[in-house]
Every structure is written in structure tokens, then in C-alpha cells.
Amino acid sequence: MVAFGKRLKERQVQEWQEYYINYKLMKKRVKQYAQQIELGTQDRQHVLKDFSRMLDNQIEKTVLFLLEEQGRLASRIANLGEQQDAAQQEQEHAIRNMSEQREAYRTIGQDLLKLLSFVEINAVGLRKILKKFDKRFGYRFTDYYVKTRANHPYSQLQQVFKHVGLGAVVGALSRNLHDLQDLQGRQGSYLSIYDQPTLPLQDPVIISVKAAVDRLTHSTNFLNFLGQHALIMQEELPAPTDENVDERYHFTSLVLNLVNTFLYMVNTYIIVPTADDYSMHLGAAPTVCGIVIGAMAVAQLFSSVYFSAWSNKSYFRPLVFSSIILFLGNTMYALAYDFNSIWILLIGRLCCGFGSARAVNRRYISDCVPLKIRIQASAGFVSASALGMACGPALAGLLQTNFKIYNVTFNQDTLPGWVMTIAWLIYSIWLWISFVEPSREFEEDRKTEKSQKSNAVEDSDALEKGLQQPLLITSEDKVDEDADQDNDDSEEAPEESRQPATSIGSAYRLLTPSVKVQLLIYFMLKYVMEILLAESSVITTYYFKWSTGTVAIFLAGLGLTVLPINIIVGSYVSNWFDDRQILLASEIMVLIGIVSAFHVIVPYSELQYICSGLLMFVSAEVLEGINLSLLSRVMSSRLSRGTYNGGLLSTEAGTIARVIADATITVAGYLGVGTLLNITLLPSLFICIISIVATCYTYNSLY
Template sequence: MVAFGKKLKERQIQEWQGYYINYKLMKKKVKQYAQQIQVGTQDRRHVLKDFSRMLDNQIEKIVLFLLEQQGLLASRISVLGERHEALQQQPDISQIIELREAYRAVGQDLLKLLFFVEINAIGLRKILKKFDKRFGYRFTDYYIKTRANHPYSQLQQVFKHVGVGAVVGAISRNLGDLQDRQGSYLSIYDQPALPLQDPVIDSIKAAVDRLTHSTNFLNFLAQHALIMQEELPTPVEEQIDDEKYHFMSLLLNLVNTFLYMVNTYIIVPTADDYSISLGAAATVCGVVIGAMAVAQLFSSVYFSAWSNKSYFRPLVFSSIVLLVGNTLYAMAYDLDSLAVLLIGRLFCGFGSARAVNRRYISDCVPLRIRMQASAGFVSASALGMACGPALAGLLQTNFKIYKITFNADTLPGWVMAVAWLIYLIWLWISFKEPSRETESNHTPQEGTSEQLENDSLEKGLQQPLLLSSEDKQQDEDGDQECDGSEEDHEESRKPVTSIGQAYRLLTPSVKVQLLIYFMLKYAMEILLSESSVITTYYFGWSTSAVAIFLACLGLTVLPVNIVVGSYISNMFEDRQILLASEIMVCIGILLSFHIINPYTVPQYVCSGLIMFVSAEVLEGVNLSLLSRVMSSRLSRGTYNNGLLSTEAGTIARVIADGTITLAGYLGDSKLLNVTLIPSLLICVSSIIATLCTYNSLY
């Protein structure tokens, strides 16, 4: 397997090699510092200053070359503009075609320049993290803070490149004008987007968006899935073999995701009534709802491992287990058994195949449509979350067939059992198991370009200044230091094989992002799971009213992501949105407390809406940042970043549902405030942790 430095070199444009960041030299310099500190010939302060100066020189070299190339492109466009003016006086079809090709050539050269900037940005982030890992310094935090916000920041030129937009605009406008020269006179300023947009402009826009982390609705939504989107950038993007892609199989994975989320939330409006009918307290609904999450803690691991060998068999097993689980859930009423009810929900949790759904998209969907498939995964989850309570609100009937009761409590189980039976038949007929032969030839979950740059580990902020001799021998990012070799140590590139090993790879930044994910899932679960009990106690809401409220919350997911993905995320940095969203979640929690009498519907609905919407926004940027700061060793294999985030969220749900049941012993009058206190404490802790790691989220 090829070392990171070698990968960067392979992607360099030959004639520009002297202007790239000298990653190999800087890596050797880091090793040199280590030796000098070890023998006592250098101190920490000198090392920091010397390395800062070296980085400044490297960045200045990149920026000056970038500006020079932008000037050359601008000059070429200016010359072409004169020819364009002449053609407007005397149109000539052959010259128009020739001029369009000339503009396209400028566009291709601009695309090369954008790849140049992106590879340098990745190399820069990589060497900063390597330095931190080797010495235990907070050098990245110091360097970003002092350079990024300075009025003459050259670092900003690398990451937020000024001037490229003007070149892109000039090429777009002139190509658009020439494209329509034979007919109407359209302009990029007259319409939101040109029909028949030139492919080179699409490529440039994609490169600019990738470099600046600009988003649209689809890729912002796709971030929620934490599914890998692209490799280290290359001028010709490598695609997963299309022979592995089967549309119906992808659709079946998305339907599985949708049905599972419906299954999760369809019981929320009626779980308290069902518990009461079986002789338990209303707050036992927390255990009933949470039983599914408890089982999911284990199912996520074995399904993730199973998906290394097959996708079809785990999906079949999932469907059968969910069919059995929902049948047991429905039959508990006539058996008058709370134990059967809980066993049914545990079976439903053991059927959670979300790890398989994620892995199928990551492994078997071509890169060109993987973003859309990831967005489909998140959309299916959101729609399932909204449809579950809405469907429960419609199942308000009561009748018997052969001593089997069908009412508002049992119908969710029967309906989902039938749905999983139909799905199982469809799956058996239509699913196509992808070939495993080609998977050994590439690593489909190798990670995004952001993840590849983050292979290295920060060992925390402790000092010793040097790592142990074992760590010096081998970096976790796969760059082997001994003997100056650029070859990867094979073990350092393998996927992790246990939760414990995965935990040891977590840096402070990753731990904070997982804490935030835990917090938002905990707060959302408290809000949703206790909604039926709270609204019945304070407002006397019916099951239908609770179902409508929960469905409305679920329906906000897609509109909110449209606004954030298309507008807000392009106006502010992810870390700014992250912090603001955490504060809004905190405000929503504070507004939810029952302090002033009487507790009103507007207070509950508005505070719940603020909390839920803010948590949805937070989830998108949280997972986006998590994918950047997490080691690439966690982007593949059984114990991958998707599994870790799922486990963090599932543990949060289990604890939240347990909290509701325990708080129920204090009485319904104290339930709301008692369950909100942990949410508030965890939220405040996550805000403090975010502030402590804020500069490392660059």
C-alpha cells in the first residue's frame, strides 16, 4: 500500500512540482526535531518558532504561485475577450466554435490549479497533525489561530482562495454567451442556471465547492449518513465498478431504512397506553421504546461484521427477526404479558440492519451517484420518522378476529409485521448480491479526501515531548519513519479489529464530536419518547394529537436541511454553525422547563420545535466535522466511523429512555424537569468541550 507522501507526489502536476508543499522535507524536519530534543540541543520554543517559519515559507511559495497562475488565466481570458467582442460585430460559426474551445482550455487549466490548491491544503493539514502527534504540542491550534484570522493571512488564500470566483464567472459567462450565439442571447445573470451548462464549468464548480466545503441540499443531507463520498482528488476521478451497482438492490436498502424508522417511532404515541393496559405505569413506555435501542447496540456490531461477507443474508435475517418481533409486540396484549411486549421490542432492535444499509451504499454505489444515495438514506430515515407517528394516529380502531385484538395499541405491531413480510418477499425476488471479487482490488471505504489527510493521531495534549520508541518506529497514519522509508507499515493501514482499538484511535477532537452526537440524540430521545406522557398529563392530548405533533416534528427535517445545506452552510464555517446549534439546543432545553404556572401548549410546542430543529442542524455539521477529524483507519472495516457514531447515538437513546422510566417513580408532575436536567448538563458540557477544541476544527 502506498504511503501518504507518495500518494501526494503521484497526484502532483509534473511541471508544477517545485511549487507544492514539500511534505517529505517537512516530515524529515519533524523527525530531526525529535532527535535534537532527545539529545537536548533544541528546546520547545525554538522548535515551534522554526517550524512556524518553515510553514510560512511553504505557504507563501504556494500562494505566490497561485496568484501568478490566476494572473496568467486572467490575461488569457482578456485576450479571448477581445476576440469575443470582434465576433459580436461579425459572427462566424467556425470562429465561435474555436473560441469556445479556447475558453474550455482556460477552464481545464483552472481546474488543474484548483487541484493544485486542494492537494496543498490536504498536505498542510496532514503535516500539522503529524507534528502534534509526534510532540504532543497544540501546534495546530496555535498556528491556525495566529494565521487564519490575520488580515494578511496567506493561510486563507490556500483554504478560501480569493480571485478564483472571478475567473470562473468570466469563463461561465463567455461560454454561455457563445453556446447560445446561434439562437437567443442568454446570460448567467438572466437565469438562475444555464440550460446545457458546459461540463468543464460543472467540474470547476464541483472542485471549488469541495475545496471551500460549499454545500447544497443533497451533499449536506448526505453528510448525515457519514458515508464516504470521494477519494484523494485526482484530475480523473476513479469510479467504483458499475457492474457492482444494482438499482433495485439500492432501493431495497433504502426501503429497509425507511421501514425500520417507521418501526421505531410508530409505537411512541401509544406506548404509554399499552403499558397501562398491561398493568404497568405510563412511564414504563421509556423501557418499551428503549428496548429496541438496547438490542441495536449489539446488532450494529454483528451486522457490520456480517456485511463484510454478504448484504443479502443479513437483510433477510433482519426482515425475519423484525417480522417475529412485531408479531410478539402485537400479541402481548391478548397474552397480557409485559415480558412478551419487551421481548418483541428487543427482537425489533436485533433486526436493525442500518449498518448493512450504510455499507452497501459505501461499497456498491458508484462515486458519481453516491452522494444522492447517501441523501436518499437520510431522507428515508427522516420520512420514516415522520410517517411512524402519523401512521399510529390513523390506526384508531378496535375489533377482534378469532380472539386476537386489533386496536390502537396492537395495530402498529400487526401493520409492521405485514410490511416486513411483504418486504421479505420483495427482497428474496429482487435483491442481487454484488460480486466480492473486485473488492480485494480496491478499498471502497478508503475515506474522503478530508479523512485521508487526518490519518495521523493526536495523542492528546499531554507532554511528554516525544512519543515512545514504539510510536517513533511507526506512525498511525501509515507513514513509516524508520530508515526514511516512504512505505506504509502494513499493520498501520489495516482496519481496526475491536471497539477498544477503535477507541484508542480517537483524538480529543473526535471525542468532542462524539459527545456532541451523544448529546443531540439524548435530547431528541427525551423529547420524543416522553411526549405522550407529558402532553397527556399537562394538556390532555389524545393519541391522534400526539401523533400529529411528532409527525410535524419529523416533517421539519427535510425543509431545515434545504435551508441549512443550500444557504447557511455556505455563509458560515461548519464550526460556527456547530457552536450556534449547540447553544440553540441549550435554549430549547431551558425553555422546556416547567417553572411558571400554568405550563402551556405554546411553551411546550415552541421549545420542542427549537430543540428538535437545532438538533437536526447540529447533526449535519457534527457528522461533517467528524468525517474530517476521524482517522482514516476508522473509515473501513467492521469498527468504522459509521458504527462508532451509531453506537454513540444508540447509547444516548438507551440512557434517555432509562431516565424516563426511572424519573417516572417520582411522579408525572416531576417527570419533565427531572429528565431535562441531564439534557441541560450534557449540552453545557458539549458547548465547553467545543470551545476547547474550536481551533482544531479548521
């Protein structure tokens, strides 16, 4: 297991070594600055100026070489294009030359892959040295450097981070290969690739180039954007694109994981349209629906931890346990009506929360699904969640009946419980018959592979401390910093500096201000969404006299917007704007939705409620995808694995938000249903404003 600097060197093209950003030299310079400041021979202003100049020189060296290589590739493509045009004039030679020309283009494609890797390695190295500087001195140097360089009209930083210009080379290569394919097939249905972008060229080298470009642009397409919601973190320096992918996984087991995700989300939201009515039938206030809905989230706070730990050893056993607990919980929820007990109802919902196996579902995709299809599996995970969220309320709207069998009541309040009881029973049988536990050998292979890849990323556990921090780090921090050094090529990072977090406390200590802000944003959006969904039945009944079926249609409609909105954002919006811009704009739209939802003076209308609710929900959905995308990039690599991983932290943040939101609804209900809407919107407004301010504060560190 090698240190980050050595890993960078191993990935470099040998003949280009002098043109890479000299990460090792800059690390040594940072160490020298620390010694000089400690001795009093240098001041802060000189250090900032000198290091900025050094970075500028390193970036300029890299960018000029990049432009030179781009020109060479462009010239080769242009020469081949001329040869291709000449060959087409002689029909008898055209077919014979096509094969040679295709191979020539593929050779250029391989060289283009090397150049894309060159850009990627330099971008990662530059990002790491900026973080290391902040970590060592406590300056917010990254914020200053990016702000002054990124938006300058002569910015060279854009060349490294945004690979400006390479897109034209990629486009020229793709178009010419496509033309060759079109000529050989004698089909000619379209003039060029630009006339039919939905049918991309399936040449292997172009697929590899596209994958490399997607990594550099952080995967701005629908599947990748949707998959980011799962927060299955990717390595900053992934293995080369031609690495053999382990195909040893069981498709049916993956499907069972996704079905578990779908059923759990159905289980969560199927009671929302009727929870207030059920509470009143059991002698409680309608706003107790907040506790009924939130009880599941309370239990999930604990289940996420033990299921995440359990998934280190097995996937099958926790899924079986989850199914049994959910079967029992839904049975209790359904029987509470005939026992006339709100406590049986709440215990049933708590049991359902204790059966939340989302941590297992996420870990199975991360550990057992080949990298080649992992993004599709991640998108499937998110799609299953979104469909479950829409199907839950819709199903509740269909269960409008009332009858008894042997003194057991079946009506709109109890049928959600009975339906889910049957669903989990069927699922348990299917799981027992079809699920295949990955072998120990397979799991060890995956862990070894992931461990080797994760060594390419350094720790970032004390970054961006802010201007209020001392000039030099404390002795305790220095030990940790020194533990991560790689000052010679053979040095290895110590084992403890690469280990995943072993507790919630140690995971929290790895969080930088940027990560904390992203978790705050995730908390905010989950809080806003839970307030909107959980109190919808009470609010619409009070103001508009909506029936259970109408509420169910409204909630199902909100859920059905998830996939279309993600298609739009993932396929189009994220290609036009930076993630940071979309993040801030989405927060502002959530704020506008909250403000427009308040009931002030004029009579409250259905149009106002629907439009404001739709704006809040859609903006929060957009925000979630962008937020988790940025979170995966700024989070320490040590949080990409182990029990206390980034996925668990985000799940806990979202679950805590739901618990607090549901508690807010119940507490506010004691002041009267007439004031419920405004009182529950006030915390949402406050948290949203705080998150916007925090985003502006860390905006440049999200580069």
C-alpha cells in the first residue's frame, strides 16, 4: 500500500514526467514554510505570495504542455481527415483504406486517453496540495486561490480543472470514426453524429474516452447524476479504464436488494395519507400523525448503524432479519385499530424502522457490483426509492374499503399495514429461495481492490479550519500530518492514516467545514420535505377538506416528479452550469417555496399550497442530487469504506431531520391546527437561510 505521492508517480506517463505538477516538491515546500514560520524567518504574507507564484508556475508548465499535445492530436486528426476525403474519391480503394484509417483513429484515441489521464492526475494533485496547505497552516488559501484564478479571463486553472479545449479533440475523433462506420455500413441515414445524438458511436476507444471525460466533468449525465443520490463514493484516481472488471456477482441478489429498497419506501409513505385519521380513531389528536410517521425514522437512527456493521460480515442475514421485523411491525400497525391502542401503533412503526436495511442495500452495491455497472445499480437504488415514495401514497388512495373478517377490521387505516405484511412475507420467501451470499474469497478480493484504490486519496480530516485558526497546527495535529508524508518514493503511509473511521466520533472528526455544510444542506432539504409530506393530510383537510384519495393523489404526484426532474438536471442543466451554481440556485428556490407557502392575511388557496409545495419538493430533489455529488468529492476517502462511512453519515443526517420535523408537527399541533402551517414553516425558513449563508462561506472550497 503506497502513499498518495507514489501512487501519482505510478500513474504518470514516463516521457511526460517533467510536465506534471510536482506534488512532491510542493509538499516539501509546505514543510519548509512551516519550519521558517516557526523560526520566525518568514511571515504569512510572504508565504502566501511565494506559494501562489509556485502554483502559478506549476500550472502554467502543465497547461502549455497540454495545449502543445492538443495541437499535435488535432493535427493528426486533420491529416487523417484529408486522407479519408481523398480515399473516398477512389471507390475501389475506399473500403481497403477504411480499416487502416480506423486503426489510426483508434491509436489517436489511445493517445487522447493518456492526455485525459494527464489532466486528471494534475487536477487531483493540485486539489490535494491546496488542501494540504490549508491543513498545515489553518489558512483558507484554497478559497483565495480559486476565487482569484478560476474566474480570471486568462485563467489557466480552468484548463486543469475543466479541460477546456479537449472537448473539441474528443468531438473531432468521434465524428470521424462515426463517418467511417457510416460509410462502411452504407447506411447514411444521418448526415453526422450531431443529427442523431441518441445513437452514440459504440467504438471501444470512444467508450473509454467518454468514460474518462465523464470522470473529469463529474459525470454529467442522467444515470450518473441519479446514481449520485446513493452516495456510493468513487475513487479520485480510479484504476485505468482497461482494468479487468470482476464479474462475479449475482444479478437476482442485486434485484432483491433493490426490491427491499422499494418496499421499504412504500412502507414509509403508505401511511402518510391516513395517519391523522388513524390517530383520531385511537383517541389522539390528528397532529399525532407526526409521531406516528416519525417513529419509523427514530428507530432508523439506530438500525442504520447496526445494519451497516452487520453488512461487514453478511448481506443475507440482515436482509432476512429486516424482512421479519417489518412483517411483525406492519402486523402490529394493522392490529392496533382493533386493540384501540395508540401504543401498539407506535411500537409497530418503531419495529418497521428497526427493519430499515438501506445501509445493507447500499453496501451490497458498493462491494459486490462490478464497477462497470455500479453506476446503473446506484441509479436503480435511487429509482427504486423514488418509485416506492410515489407508490406508497398512491396505494393508500386505492385502499378505500371497510369490512371485517373474524372481528379483524380492514379499512383505509389498517389496510396499509395488512398489505405491507403480505408484501414482506412474499419477499421473505423469495429472499430465502433466491439470494446468494457472496463468498468470503469474493469479499476479500473486493476489499483488497478497494483498499488499493483508496490509497490514492489522502486524508482530509483537518482541512479548511478558517482564518480564526492558529498559524501552525498543534503538536497533536502535526503528528497526524507527519503520518501522511511521502517525502521519498519508497515511503508508505502508516496503516492508521488509511483506516476507515471506527466510531461516529472519529467519523465526525474527519469532517471539514465544506463537508459539514453539505451535511447541513442535506439536513435542511430532508427537514423541508418531511414537513411538507407528513403534515399534508392535516393541512389539506383543515384548509381544503380534501379526502384521503385526494391527498394520496397529491403525494403520489410529488413522488412521480423525482425521475423526470433528475432526467432534466442530469442530462441538461448540469451540462450548462457548475454544481456549485446549481446548489446555490436550488437552495434559493427552496427558500422561495417556503416563503410562498406561508398563510398570511389573504385566504389560503389550493393553488398556493400546490404550487409552493411543488416548488419546495422539486427544488429539494434537485438539491439532493447536487448536494450528494459535491459531498462525495469533498469528503475524506477514509469515509468511503467501513461501518461509519459517508453514506451512513448522510443517512443519519437525513433521518435526524425527519425525526425533528415529525416532532415539530406534533408539538406545533398543541397550539391548534390553524397555526400549524406557519409554525412548522418557520424552522424550515430559518434552517434554509443558514444553509445558504454557509454555502456562500464555503463556495470556493467546492471547486
